[in-house]
Structures are given as C-alpha cells and as structure tokens.
Amino acid sequence: MINELFANLNNTSAIFKLFGDQYLKSEDIELIKGNSQKLIFNKGEVLIKQGSRSTHVVFLFKGIIKHTYQQENYKNMILTITSAPSLIGGANMFNDGKNIFSVIAVESCEAFMIDINILKQLLMQNSQLALKLFDIVSEMSKDSIINFINLAHKHVNGKVADILLYLSESVYKSQKFTLSLTRRELSEFAGISEINFITTLKKFEKDGIVNSNCKEIEIVNKAQLELISKLG
Amino acid sequence: MINELFANLNNTSAIFKLFGDQYLKSEDIELIKGNSQKLIFNKGEVLIKQGSRSTHVVFLFKGIIKHTYQQENYKNMILTITSAPSLIGGANMFNDGKNIFSVIAVESCEAFMIDINILKQLLMQNSQLALKLFDIVSEMSKDSIINFINLAHKHVNGKVADILLYLSESVYKSQKFTLSLTRRELSEFAGISEINFITTLKKFEKDGIVNSNCKEIEIVNKAQLELISKLG
DNA sequence: CGCGAGCTTGACGTTGTTCAACTAGAGTGG
DNA sequence: CCACTCTAGTTGAACAACGTCAAGCTCGCG
Numbered sequence: 001m002i003n004e005l006f007a008n009l010n011n012t013s014a015i016f017k018l019f020g021d022q023y024l025k026s027e028d029i030e031l032i033k034g035n036s037q038k039l040i041f042n043k044g045e046v047l048i049k050q051g052s053r054s055t056h057v058v059f060l061f062k063g064i065i066k067h068t069y070q071q072e073n074y075k076n077m078i079l080t081i082t083s084a085p086s087l088i089g090g091a092n093m094f095n096d097g098k099n100i101f102s103v104i105a106v107e108s109c110e111a112f113m114i115d116i117n118i119l120k121q122l123l124m125q126n127s128q129l130a131l132k133l134f135d136i137v138s139e140m141s142k143d144s145i146i147n148f149i150n151l152a153h154k155h156v157n158g159k160v161a162d163i164l165l166y167l168s169e170s171v172y173k174s175q176k177f178t179l180s181l182t183r184r185e186l187s188e189f190a191g192i193s194e195i196n197f198i199t200t201l202k203k204f205e206k207d208g209i210v211n212s213n214c215k216e217i218e219i220v221n222k223a224q225l226e227l228i229s230k231l232g
Numbered sequence: 233m234i235n236e237l238f239a240n241l242n243n244t245s246a247i248f249k250l251f252g253d254q255y256l257k258s259e260d261i262e263l264i265k266g267n268s269q270k271l272i273f274n275k276g277e278v279l280i281k282q283g284s285r286s287t288h289v290v291f292l293f294k295g296i297i298k299h300t301y302q303q304e305n306y307k308n309m310i311l312t313i314t315s316a317p318s319l320i321g322g323a324n325m326f327n328d329g330k331n332i333f334s335v336i337a338v339e340s341c342e343a344f345m346i347d348i349n350i351l352k353q354l355l356m357q358n359s360q361l362a363l364k365l366f367d368i369v370s371e372m373s374k375d376s377i378i379n380f381i382n383l384a385h386k387h388v389n390g391k392v393a394d395i396l397l398y399l400s401e402s403v404y405k406s407q408k409f410t411l412s413l414t415r416r417e418l419s420e421f422a423g424i425s426e427i428n429f430i431t432t433l434k435k436f437e438k439d440g441i442v443n444s445n446c447k448e449i450e451i452v453n454k455a456q457l458e459l460i461s462k463l464g
Numbered sequence: 465c466g467c468g469a470g471c472t473t474g475a476c477g478t479t480g481t482t483c484a485a486c487t488a489g490a491g492t493g494g
Numbered sequence: 495c496c497a498c499t500c501t502a503g504t505t506g507a508a509c510a511a512c513g514t515c516a517a518g519c520t521c522g523c524g
Contacts, residue, residue, distance in 0.1 A: 069381055073464060077381060091374070094367035100374060120363075127359030131352075134366045135326035141373045142323070142332060145311075148380045149301050152423050153309060156512075183471065191384050193513050198472060214471075214521090232306070388480070415503065425481055430504060446488095446503075 024129070028122055035115040041105040043180070048089055048103040056113040058088040063109025064171060064180055066189075067101045078189040080144055081106065081181070083171045090137040093120065107180040151191050154232040159190040160200040161229040164210060168219050176218040256361070260354055267347040273337040275412070280321055280335040288345040290320040295341025296403060296412055298421075299333045310421040312376055313338065313413070315403045322369040325352065339412040383423050386464040391422040392432045393461040396442060400451050408450040 024032075041047055047058055050070060065088065067079040079101060082088070092099050093116055123130040150162055163186055168175060179186075187197035204210045209225055211218040219225060273279055279290055282302060297320065299311040311333060314320070324331050325348055355362040379398075383391055395418055400407060411418075419429035436442045441457055443450040451457060 073462070075385060077385060079377075079381070091370045094363060094370060100378065123363060124359055127356055127362050130359050130362045130366065131326060131355060134362065134369075137366075138323050138326060138369065138373075141370075141377070145373070145376065145380075146332065148377070148384070149309060149311070152380070152384065153307055182469090194470095195472085195514080196512060202472075414501095426502095427482080427504085428480060434504080 024122070024126070028126075031118060031122070032114060035118040037113050039111055039113055041109040041111065043105055043107050045105050046102060047105060047109070047111060048099050048101070050099055050102040052099055053097050054089060054092040054099055054116055056116055057090055057093060057119055058103070059112040059114060060084045060086045060088055061110055061112060063111075064106045065103050065109060066106050066181075066185070067103055068188075069101050076188050077191070078185060080147070081167070081171055081189060083173075084109070087136055087140075090133060091141060106185075150229075154229075156190075156192055156196055156200050157228050158230075158232040159192060160197060160204070161225045163190050164204075164217070164219060165222075165225055165229060167217070168222075175222065176216075179215045179217055256354070256358070260358075263350060263354070264346060267350040269345050271343055271345055273341045273343065275337055275339050277337050278334060279337060279341070279343060280331050280333070282331055282334040284331055285329050286321060286324040286331050286348055288348055289322055289325060289351055290335070291344040291346060292316045292318045292320055293342055293344065295343075296338045297335050297341060298338050298413075298417070299335055300420075301333050308420050309423070310417060312379070313399070313403055313421060315405075316341070319368055319372075322365060323373060338417075386461075388422075388424055388428055388432050389460050390462075390464040391424060392429060392436070393457045395422050396436075396449070396451060397454075397457055397461060399449070400454075407454065408448075411447045411449055 041063070047060075047065060048054075048056075050068070060082070062084045064081065064083045065086075066081050069077045069079055088103055088111075089099070123133065147162075147166075151159055154162065167177065167179075171177075181189075183198055183201075184194045187194040190197060201210070201212055204225075205212055207224075209219075209221045209228075211220060273295070279292075279297060280286075280288075282300070292314070294316050296313065296315045297318075298313050301309045301311055320335055320343075321331070355365065379394075382394055386394065399409065399411075403409075413421075415430055415433075416426045419426040422429060433442070433444055436457075437444055439456075441451075441453045441460075443452060
C-alpha cells in the first residue's frame with residue numbers, strides 16, 4: 001500500500017504532488033512547504049530521538065533508516081529497517097507526544113521534516129487526507145506486528161532467513177546487495193546474538209543458499225530460503 | 233487514553249453519547265444505531281475470524297477477549313488480552329480488508345457490532361471523529377508493540393512477571409482475581425512453553441510472591457514482581 | 465606499521481523445550 | 495452410583511537450542 005502510494009517519488013516536490021493532486025488545495029501545499037524543511041542526515045545521525053517530543057513527521061525520500069528501542073538493562077533492539085520512500089513518525093502524531101522509538105540513519109539520508117501542528121491543522125480540515133494517513137500508518141504497523149510475530153516464535157534459521165528475505169525484497173529490492181548495516185545490527189533486528197547470526201549465515205553459505213562476503217550479500221537459492229523461513 | 237475515553241461506559245447507549253456529545257449530529261447517531269447490533273458471545277466463541285473480510289468494528293462493553301494469531305506449523309500465539317470497555321478492529325478498518333488476527337471471547341462477552349462502511353462514511357464527513365479514532369487505534373497498537381518488545385528480550389521470569397502484572401493491572405484490575413484463561417493460554421501470551429510457565433509460577437509461589445490455586449491468583453508481593461519484570 | 469572495528473570459529477554452560485508419568489476434577493454412560 | 499474418559503495442572507529427567515567466552519582473523523585508516 002505504502003509502496004503503491006509512494007511509487008516513483010524521488011524528489012521533494014513529489015510529496016506535495018502525491019497529497020495535492022488528490023486532496024490538497026494549492027494554498028495548503030504552500031502552507032506545508034512554508035513549515036517544512038529538507039535535511040540531510042549522515043550515517044549514524046539521529047532523525048528522531050526516543051523520549052523526545054514529537055514535533056515533526058518525517059518523509060524520507062532517500063536513504064535507509066532503522067527504528068531502535070533502548071532501555072536500561074536491555075540490549076538494543078531494532079524494530080524496523082526501512083528504505084525510502086517512506087513516511088515516518090505518523091503513528092506518534094496523536095499520541096500525547098513522546099516518541100517511543102529512535103529513528104537513526106543507516107546510510108546517508110535525505111528527508112523532509114513536516115511540522116506536526118501544520119499537518120494536524122490540515123487533517124482537521126480535510127478528512128479524506130486524515131483517512132489516507134490513517135491507512136498508511138495502520139498498514140505500516142501491521143507489517144511490524146507481523147514481523148514481530150514471526151520473530152517471536154521462529155528459531156534462529158527461520159529468523160535469519162526472514163531477515164535476508166526482508167532485506168532483499170523490502171529494503172534493497174534486489175537478490176544481490178551491499179549491506180549498509182553491520183552483523184551486530186542485523187542480529188539486533190533478528191533478536192538473537194551476533195555470533196549466532198554469523199554462524200547461521202555461514203551455514204546458509206555452505207549449503208549454497210546465499211553468498212556473503214562481508215558487506216556483499218547475494219541470495220542464490222531464494223526458494224530454499226523461503227522454505228526455511230516457513231518451517232521456522 | 234482509551235481508558236479515559238471509555239471510562240464509565242457500561243451500556244450501549246454510552247458509546248453514542250461518547251461520540252455524539254462531542255462530534256456527532258443526532259441523525260448520525262441514528263445512522264449508527266440503525267446499522268449496528270448488540271450481540272452476546274459465549275466463552276470460546278469467535279467475534280472476528282482471522283483471514284475474513286473486515287465488516288464490523290466491535291465495541292466490547294462487557295467481558296474479556298483475546299487476539300490470537302494462527303499459522304500452519306506454528307504454535308498458537310496470543311497477542312493481547314483485553315477487557316471491556318474497549319474498541320476492537322479499528323486498525324483493520326482501512327486495510328484493504330482482511331483481518332490479520334482472530335478475536336475470541338475468553339469469558340462471556342457483550343459487544344456492539346458497528347458496520348464498517350457506515351462508520352467510514354461518517355469519518356469521511358467528520359475529520360475530528362476520524363482523528364479521535366486514529367488516536368485511539370495508535371495508542372492501542374503502541375501498547376502492543378511495547379509489550380512485544382518486552383517479551384522479545386526478557387527471560388522466563390520477567391515474562392511471567394509481566395503477564396501477572398498485566399492481568400492484575402489492566403485486565404482484572406485487582407491484586408486477587410479468578411482467571412478465565414488456562415495456563416496454556418497464558419503461556420501462549422508469554423511466548424513460552426506451558427510447562428515452563430507453570431514451573432515459574434510455582435517458583436514465584438514458593439518465594440512468597442504470589443498465591444495460585446488453580447484459577448485463583450493473588451499477587452502478594454507486587455514490588456518484588458515489578459523488580460523481576462524490570463530485571464528481565 | 466600498528467591499532468581498532470568488524471567478522472569468524474570452536475568450546476562450554478545456561479536456559480528452555482520436549483517427553484513421560486501422575487493427580488484431580490468434571491462430564492458421560494451403563 | 496460407579497467406572498470411564500477427557501481435560502487441566504503438575505513434576506522430574508533428558509535433550510536441544512542459544513548465548514557467552516576466548517581467541518584469531520582481516521581490512522581500513524591514521
């Protein structure tokens with residue numbers, strides 16, 4: 001759904017076109033433009049900080065980000081890895097205000113920061129737009145929840161297979177890709193130890209399912225990987 | 233948030249009052265009333281079936297339900313346990329239509345089934361109402377996600393402690409309660425084996441933290457339970 | 465040339481699951 | 495009224511899965 005909506009978006013004006021063509025008057029577009037700013041984030045930089053007040057909704061139009069959750073006594077945890085184009089932070093919009101997660105650039109990113117109060121104001125006037133946003137946000141949280149469910153009761157093989165398929169299909173959109181994440185980060189996404197992630201990946205390599213050379217990953221036998229994912 | 237909204241609701245007319253007083257015209261209320269029905273569900277009966285098309289949003293005003301997720305080769309999984317009053321199924325409203333979870337009565341329930349198309353129609357006309365619903369739904373999914381995160385990286389002690397605290401605080405709202413769920417169901421909620429759940433519960437009992445006699449559970453030392461939950 | 469970060473491997477101990485056996489209570493049919 | 499059976503709860507023992515530790519490797523960068 002989100003892909004369908006944001007397909008072919010590769011510059012900032014596209015977002016206005018997206019909303020505008022269907023739902024927004026030209027003065028509304030000007031209002032958003034006047035209260036938003038385009039920012040560039042380097043790898044590792046924080047777009048949204050956990051615990052801070054929500055002030056912006058972020059439209060990511062270039063790069064890859066991760067949602068992380070940190071808590072004392074806990075290991076870090078990566079909740080999602082998302083590539084542009086994507087709308088981020090919408091779910092926090094009407095929560096009393098604090099961001100529950102951090103959003104961090106995994107490679108260099110370009111994003112449009114949209115003032116949350118301006119957006120709210122527009123949504124109040126325009127229920128079609130509000131419902132569209134509702135739709136986008138609930139679709140995204142549905143994906144996260146399904147991901148959680150899978151990770152919650154699969155074993156290591158299934159988890160690693162899931163991650164590889166996810167990276168291939170949803171993030172890099174290719175059978176062969178150059179990772180912008182470390183093994184440690186991927187293990188935090190899978191919810192397993194780094195060492196266990198590595199040994200499992202190597203096992204897949206020995207079985208001829210993937211090739212991995214440090215940051216270069218290639219999925220050789222996708223059908224087999226899907227089978228492993230299914231069996232858990 | 234949801235508690236605040238639904239506080240003091242104990243009959244069907246209250247839901248209309250809730251929406252109506254603030255946002256709805258009286259003819260809208262009549263429209264909902266004419267397209268909704270009050271139903272009673274016995275323990276174990278299905279309110280919403282996974283995979284079916286979303287046709288209704290459910291306002292649960294009496295009883296306790298569980299959200300479950302089933303998949304071939306998988307163990308059952310319980311995602312949430314929720315007591316009335318609560319709004320259920322809102323997140324699916326604008327997904328292309330299929331329910332991702334089942335909703336099953338854990339004890340006898342009374343619910344108001346609101347036709348989804350009628351509600352959509354109202355939301356289209358009334359953006360304040362749409363945003364309110366957005367707010368409720370995102371608050372609920374936030375709770376689920378935090379719950380998932382906790383379960384994902386805690387050990388058995390922490391998981392069981394979490395479950396007991398959750399049942400006490402959010403479901404039965406008392407230090408002492410009579411379970412309407414089996415040990416097996418609670419283990420599916422915790423994401424651990426039934427046997428491991430039982431042994432851990434018994435260990436807590438030996439340590440003087442809880443009393444458990446079959447369906448009767450009493451939390452004796454809440455502070456200790458919270459500590460265990462925190463330590464994981 | 466050396467240092468550090470990321471990656472890799474094997475050995476070991478902990479944690480959690482599975483299996484099997486037993487108990488108690490509730491419902492059923494003779 | 496008494497077997498009989500079925501389900502839920504319980505316990506201990508064997509086994510498998512996973513995380514931790516220790517050590518070595520490679521590569522890029524100062």
